């Protein structure tokens with residue numbers, strides 16, 4: 595395969611009771627049906643809030659299973675719980691091994707690696723980082739063994755939370771600590787990835803579309819497929835719009851397209867909480 599077409603969706607936040615988010619998912623499904631990428635990746639928050647409503651994840655699974663192309667998934671904080679941080683509020687639902695087991699049993703592996711079009715693709719569970727759970731150490735061990743056999747290929751990394759706002763040494767601030775990979779595992783991850791040719795870090799979580807390059811790595815923040823968060827609740831960093839991201843990978847090159855599915859609505863979080 596000389597070209598690999600990948601569509602990233604993120605933060606679908608599905609729940610049986612939230613019909614407007616289901617409608618947005620169907621618009622995305624129609625777009626995927628029309629464009630037929632080789633793979634769809636959902637970079638997390640498949641469910642509206644699985645730690646409190648397990649059925650949200652079951653409902654999300656049923657809709658993803660109906661997509662007409664192969665899919666891979668990564669967990670988000672609304673699928674398995676959130677990271678502990680050094681500053682800011684303690685998460686109301688921290689990541690637990692039992693939530694992680696539920697995700698693996700229902701959705702599939704929470705980390706993965708595959709190769710296509712001369713590239714190495716790695717998906718990581720960012721919510722297990724900084725937890726001290728056995729799964730965190732196991733993932734770092736697994737990552738080290740995968741990175742040792744990249745064999746010079748360019749690497750594309752997918753994970754739910756962005757690594758940082760602007761630079762790797764950005765401090766953890768109370769107001770935004772939940773937005774990024776916490777600094778201790780972030781530093782470890784960046785040091786490990788320095789041994790390979792990292793070209794892309796693709797994330798979700800912030801519900802804002804953003805695309806910037808730091809050194810020679812492009813950082814793409816996928817927007818939410820489902821809803822946006824008002825300026826009163828969340829500062830503006832990128833573009834607040836629902837949508838998806840399309841990639842074309844060829845040996846030693848890739849393209850990124852920021853698109854919206856036809857009919858996709860900019861639903862505001864506040865309308866879902868009423």
Ligand SMILES: [Fe+2]
Nearest residue numbers: 605639799801
């Ligand atoms: Fe989200």
Ligand SMILES: [Fe+2]
Nearest residue numbers: 639670671799
């Ligand atoms: Fe999230």
